[in-house]
Amino acid sequence: MPVHGSASDYDEPTEPSQRRLSGALMRVNDVGEICAQALYEAQAATTVDPVLESEFRAAAREEGDHLAWTRERLRELGARPSLLNPLWYAGSFAIGLL
Template structure:
């Protein structure tokens, strides 16, 4: 059975957390570029960052149109994302790509759950969420193709980053 209506509280929560996540994502890539802009991966990271900026701008527009407040912790999401990007890039290109894999897997799952929960009344938002999900999974695939899974301590790095992402999602939905 297809859901026909999405509650206002669900929409508020989705937009708030998605905006926060896109803020962090574009900052992760900015942090990686601060370290790796002259590396062979620089153009790929730049491409991924540009897509995240498009996503962020789309959610800023949606927040304004629907009069939803952003996360009160918006500056924190940006700072944390930048720090994560710098730290993983400083560990090397494979660690930077491991970070991308970890983050984009979680975000892909997150957007998929949202798409499944959006009602028929939110077909346009569902289309946006599905497109952004596909972009995030493309970023994950790029990172896999660039040896992210071969980073030193990959399993631990992935687990820690994913736990942080899932925790940030829960917090940003509410605050």
Template sequence: MTAPGPEAAPPRKRRRRLPGDPPAPAPVARMLRVDQAGEYGARRIYEGQLAVLGRTRSGPMLRHMWEQEKLHLQAFDDLLPERRVRPTLLSPLWHVAGFALGAGTALLGSRAAMACTVAVEETIDRHYAAQAEALEGRSEEVDLRDTIERFRAEELEHRDTALANEAELAPAYPLLSAAVRAGSRAAIWLSERL
């Protein structure tokens, strides 16, 4: 006769935060703040690209990525009040800058819009990978880590789609992608802090 195996632990139910609960620890609050800001900026980038390229053959592809970014944003919009984390003070700036970046690159053509997507998504990939690593082993943050990893996979899908749609053939690709990466890193740094 074999000894009974360990029983599977019941699924962990996440307790909703109640009024008066302490806010999220500082590192997690920074993660949530910057991730919400980043997904908001991404949504605005795709809205700018759609405003220019929405009726071209690129429209359905851009719309698909935009829909995914809206779901990412909704997840972080829900987490901020639940975790008692304030959004970045820079949301009005990201509202304008995201749309301008999307529309501006789209005005240079679909390849430039795709180059923008590659640069942003590669920056986000590194950012999400660092966050997932920081949350590794923290049993109270399994759900957040899983969310970040799921969104990271979708961001990499966006990058791969953009590469398949000739991003690297954009005019001045190295310069354009370097500028977008630098801007994305600056936006991350600022949104974590403000």
């Protein structure tokens, strides 16, 4: 699992336009974590192999850790998660069911 630092570990954007851009880019990262979590959860729900199910559930938990970090970073940047997250989750879950 990647190790993520706190905001103090980075050169923080000082200009408002830099903060907005950083927040927008982190929002994209956050959506990626939502989608990955949904894919793993759907695959865990549909597999008949108990070993694979366990692996998928572990991967989903790890994505949950990544999601917590992206949410923290969004807060640090004064940004918000995507309003479309429920849609992204549903679409990714559906793809994971295939």
